Amino acid sequence: MALISSLCIFVLVAHFSTPIVCHKRPHQAALFVFGDSIFDPGNNKYINPNTSSQGNNNFPYGESFFKYPTGRASDGRLIPDFIAEYANLPLIPPYFEIGKEHFIHGVNFASGGSGCLAETNRGTVIDLKTQLKLFQNVTQLLKNKVTEIESKQILSNAVYIFSTANNDFLFPLLANLTSPYSDTEYLHMVMGNLTSVLKGIYKEGGRKFVMFNLGPLGCIPSIRALNLQKGVTNGSCMEEATNKAKMFNSALPRMFKQLEKQLPGFKYTIFNSFKVFADSIHNPTKYGFKISKTACCGTGPFRGILSCGGTMQLMALISSLFHLCIFVLVAHFATPIVCHKRPHQAALFVFGDSIFDPGNNNYINTTASFQANYLPYGESFFKYPTGRASNGRLIPDFIAEYANFPLIPPYFQIGKKHFDHGVNFASAGSGCLAETARGFVIDLQTQLKYFQNVAQLLKMKVGKTETKQILSSAVYIFSTGSNEVFAPLSANSTFPYSDTEYLQMIMGNLTTVLKGVYKEGGRKFVMLNLGPLGCVPSVRALNLQKGVTNGSCMEEVTNIAKMFNSALPKMLKHLEKQLPGFKYTVFNTFKVLAESIDNPTKFGFKLSETACCGTGPFRGIFSCGGKRQVKEYELCKNVKDYLFFDSVHPTELAYQQLAELLWNGTPAVVAPHNLKSFFDLST
Numbered sequence: 001m002a003l004i005s006s007l008c009i010f011v012l013v014a015h016f017s018t019p020i021v022c023h024k025r026p027h028q029a030a031l032f033v034f035g036d037s038i039f040d041p042g043n044n045k046y047i048n049p050n051t052s053s054q055g056n057n058n059f060p061y062g063e064s065f066f067k068y069p070t071g072r073a074s075d076g077r078l079i080p081d082f083i084a085e086y087a088n089l090p091l092i093p094p095y096f097e098i099g100k101e102h103f104i105h106g107v108n109f110a111s112g113g114s115g116c117l118a119e120t121n122r123g124t125v126i127d128l129k130t131q132l133k134l135f136q137n138v139t140q141l142l143k144n145k146v147t148e149i150e151s152k153q154i155l156s157n158a159v160y161i162f163s164t165a166n167n168d169f170l171f172p173l174l175a176n177l178t179s180p181y182s183d184t185e186y187l188h189m190v191m192g193n194l195t196s197v198l199k200g201i202y203k204e205g206g207r208k209f210v211m212f213n214l215g216p217l218g219c220i221p222s223i224r225a226l227n228l229q230k231g232v233t234n235g236s237c238m239e240e241a242t243n244k245a246k247m248f249n250s251a252l253p254r255m256f257k258q259l260e261k262q263l264p265g266f267k268y269t270i271f272n273s274f275k276v277f278a279d280s281i282h283n284p285t286k287y288g289f290k291i292s293k294t295a296c297c298g299t300g301p302f303r304g305i306l307s308c309g310g311t312m313q314l315m316a317l318i319s320s321l322f323h324l325c326i327f328v329l330v331a332h333f334a335t336p337i338v339c340h341k342r343p344h345q346a347a348l349f350v351f352g353d354s355i356f357d358p359g360n361n362n363y364i365n366t367t368a369s370f371q372a373n374y375l376p377y378g379e380s381f382f383k384y385p386t387g388r389a390s391n392g393r394l395i396p397d398f399i400a401e402y403a404n405f406p407l408i409p410p411y412f413q414i415g416k417k418h419f420d421h422g423v424n425f426a427s428a429g430s431g432c433l434a435e436t437a438r439g440f441v442i443d444l445q446t447q448l449k450y451f452q453n454v455a456q457l458l459k460m461k462v463g464k465t466e467t468k469q470i471l472s473s474a475v476y477i478f479s480t481g482s483n484e485v486f487a488p489l490s491a492n493s494t495f496p497y498s499d500t501e502y503l504q505m506i507m508g509n510l511t512t513v514l515k516g517v518y519k520e521g522g523r524k525f526v527m528l529n530l531g532p533l534g535c536v537p538s539v540r541a542l543n544l545q546k547g548v549t550n551g552s553c554m555e556e557v558t559n560i561a562k563m564f565n566s567a568l569p570k571m572l573k574h575l576e577k578q579l580p581g582f583k584y585t586v587f588n589t590f591k592v593l594a595e596s597i598d599n600p601t602k603f604g605f606k607l608s609e610t611a612c613c614g615t616g617p618f619r620g621i622f623s624c625g626g627k628r629q630v631k632e633y634e635l636c637k638n639v640k641d642y643l644f645f646d647s648v649h650p651t652e653l654a655y656q657q658l659a660e661l662l663w664n665g666t667p668a669v670v671a672p673h674n675l676k677s678f679f680d681l682s683t
């Protein structure tokens with residue numbers, strides 16, 4: 001199942017000449033997003049790493065929805081994320097994540113802390129003019145991808161949404177700058193620069209503009225705190241800040257009306273943020289809030305000091321609505337800063353193949369055959385392709401949820417810090433042997449090396465003693481071996497090993513890796529055994545091609561999986577004897593999947609033989625997404641009916657069922673411990 005490889009694909013293509021229908025999504029207008037932190041989905045992660053605008057990359061940012069800090073300055077989604085959902089678009093990606101392809105539904109250029117003026121937080125943000133330049137780069141990419149006419153049509157249908165200017169007014173105030181400009185001059189400059197950016201987009205073909213006006217800036221917690229510091233002790237809003245917002249808001253529609261006259265086809269609409277926010281602030285209960293003066297995260301009066309996440313250092317950071325504040329204030333409010341600490345929990349380290357890979361293969365030099373970072377992968381849950389080979393979450397994602405962790409990040413995304421709850425090293429297409437898809441995947445030995453790197457980082461961060469404790473209470477979960485079972489199928493010549501020799505090599509190499517983790521301090525190991533691999537759609541299709549026309553599973557493949565499954569507990573028992581404190585549990589993937597395949601309706605599925613996404617018989621040709629050797633693919637209408645998402649990988653729903661049993665199941669499926677009790681097991 002873990003196969004993401006050339007398996008049978010090439011072979012099959014030639015043989016099935018049925019006309020191939022590609023599923024086309026309905027045409028929709030794209031959404032291009034500009035502005036500040038109200039809209040920034042993580043662009044600032046990719047600019048100068050020294051700037052304080054990096055703080056949103058830390059918990060608790062992101063904790064409510066994404067479960068990891070994406071760079072959004074909130075606990076979850078931002079306005080453009082909801083708009084994308086309502087418009088039935090995937091999440092609009094940050095500019096720095098689009099690569100050369102992923103911009104067809106739009107791009108988000110917003111940068112926390114930015115304003116219309118280049119001076120506003122200069123050097124630490126992407127100002128609006130630069131955002132325009134990045135947009136021009138995207139229009140160029142678009143022209144290279146589709147025809148000039150088509151790109152013109154896409155750009156003129158698209159919606160361009162702006163949240164900007166907050167920081168132009170907040171920056172001088174918070175940085176305590178004496179402005180050389182009068183209020184009117186300053187407003188003119190802001191409007192002038194905004195106008196030239198709008199015109200720049202118009203020139204590229206943009207026609208439909210949406211503008212958020214400014215909220216009551218004087219009422220955000222950091223400005224209330226500033227007001228208090230200035231001696232206004234009743235906790236009221238700072239009128240002068242709100243007045244600047246009002247001036248901007250009254251100039252805004254005039255400017256737009258003028259552009260409408262000047263530029264043929266120019267259309268706009270303005271959202272009255274001021275009215276909506278002012279009303280929520282004055283009548284929080286009407287909107288279901290209890291508190292509108294004090295922030296959820298921060299410190300000092302109104303939690304108005306922007307310390308959320310504990311990493312703000314520079315006063316250069318002035319970002320916007322509802323989360324801004326400045327470092328100078330820290331000096332004035334000497335209240336001790338109390339950090340919210342999460343309860344200690346055992347970490348989760350994940351190893352293996354595509355069953356577990358959350359996107360590591362996005363970062364290596366490989367081919368689309370070993371990747372799933374394009375739609376429709378990811379469409380059901382993440383709404384964008386993360387690299388997971390399914391329509392949504394994988395087993396480790398559910399386990400993280402049940403264990404009350406954030407999502408466990410792929411190794412290549414942890415940087416130097418984000419590994420407190422564990423790391424996922426899994427790589428699609430990999431197996432226990434270095435030969436398996438050599439050069440295209442991260443094999444298990446290399447995954448062990450990466451784990452050793454993390455152990456080293458951990459020692460540097462928390463010291464030797466604490467590291468030892470973290471590593472010994474952590475859970476190490478493995479899904480590997482499937483790709484070794486598939487490998488002989490795609491080998492051209494006769495396979496050089498006997499089944500027994502091959503199995504010994506696999507077990508030998510797996511053992512070495514388990515011992516390597518043990519040596520670093522790992523004690524608690526979870527193994528998934530192999531499913532009935534002869535029954536995955538791609539192998540059924542291969543069987544059909546070989547002349548078995550009744551659509552049955554390929555017994556010989558399932559038999560090798562069974563051999564592996566019977567050798568596995570023996571190997572683990574042996575290690576248990578050899579290595580003091582070594583503990584393990586085995587999840588019977590085989591049993592659970594075989595039952596679902598035989599009785600799909602019992603598990604809520606309609607189809608267990610045919611994949612949702614792919615082409616040919618059983619949609620068994622591994623073409624989902626159209627980026628591999630075979631470009632044609634069909635996508636089912638209702639993914640909830642299917643056990644398999646693509647030709648080899650289960651759907652999110654199937655993974656969820658497996659994860660629930662792994663977490664909570666009886667010894668019939670997971671023994672000697674289910675994961676819930678295994679996490680609590682002391683070492």
Ligand SMILES: *[C@@H]1O[C@H](CO)[C@@H](O)[C@H](O)[C@H]1NC(C)=O
Pocket residue numbers: 048049050
């Ligand atoms: C970041 O800051 C460090 C120390 O202050 C400095 O050595 C480094 O050059 C800075 N990097 C960038 C990209 O500005």
Ligand SMILES: *[C@@H]1O[C@H](CO)[C@@H](O)[C@H](O)[C@H]1NC(C)=O
Pocket residue numbers: 134137
């Ligand atoms: C925009 O495109 C130009 C030329 O195509 C390139 O040199 C530049 O690096 C791009 N800018 C960014 C920030 O990607």
Ligand SMILES: *[C@@H]1O[C@H](CO)[C@@H](O)[C@H](O)[C@H]1NC(C)=O
Pocket residue numbers: 176178328
């Ligand atoms: C702001 O600047 C004024 C005059 O330049 C100074 O008196 C005041 O102390 C400054 N306030 C802060 C908080 O630094």
Ligand SMILES: *[C@@H]1O[C@H](CO)[C@@H](O)[C@H](O)[C@H]1NC(C)=O
Pocket residue numbers: 117118119188189190191192193196
């Ligand atoms: C844009 O802002 C700059 C200051 O950053 C100012 O000098 C310039 O006049 C403004 N441009 C317009 C068209 O108002």
Ligand SMILES: *[C@@H]1O[C@H](CO)[C@@H](O)[C@H](O)[C@H]1NC(C)=O
Pocket residue numbers: 232233234235236
């Ligand atoms: C708070 O105090 C300021 C000046 O000190 C005053 O203008 C304002 O009306 C007061 N607000 C309330 C709600 O008492």
Ligand SMILES: *[C@@H]1O[C@H](CO)[C@@H](O)[C@H](O)[C@H]1NC(C)=O
Pocket residue numbers: 365366
């Ligand atoms: C990636 O692989 C391709 C083909 O195997 C090769 O031409 C290229 O140089 C590799 N790039 C890197 C960065 O290793």
Ligand SMILES: *[C@@H]1O[C@H](CO)[C@@H](O)[C@H](O)[C@H]1NC(C)=O
Pocket residue numbers: 006490491492
């Ligand atoms: C299998 O053999 C064919 C023809 O001999 C060759 O083109 C192809 O690259 C081989 N495939 C693999 C996976 O070795």
Ligand SMILES: *[C@@H]1O[C@H](CO)[C@@H](O)[C@H](O)[C@H]1NC(C)=O
Pocket residue numbers: 433434435504505506507508509512
């Ligand atoms: C590991 O696999 C290699 C082939 O990749 C094999 O030569 C070696 O003997 C195996 N190691 C063990 C300990 O079985």
Ligand SMILES: *[C@@H]1O[C@H](CO)[C@@H](O)[C@H](O)[C@H]1NC(C)=O
Pocket residue numbers: 548549550551552
């Ligand atoms: C399908 O055919 C194979 C051999 O052609 C046979 O072994 C198997 O029992 C058949 N299965 C079913 C379900 O008819």
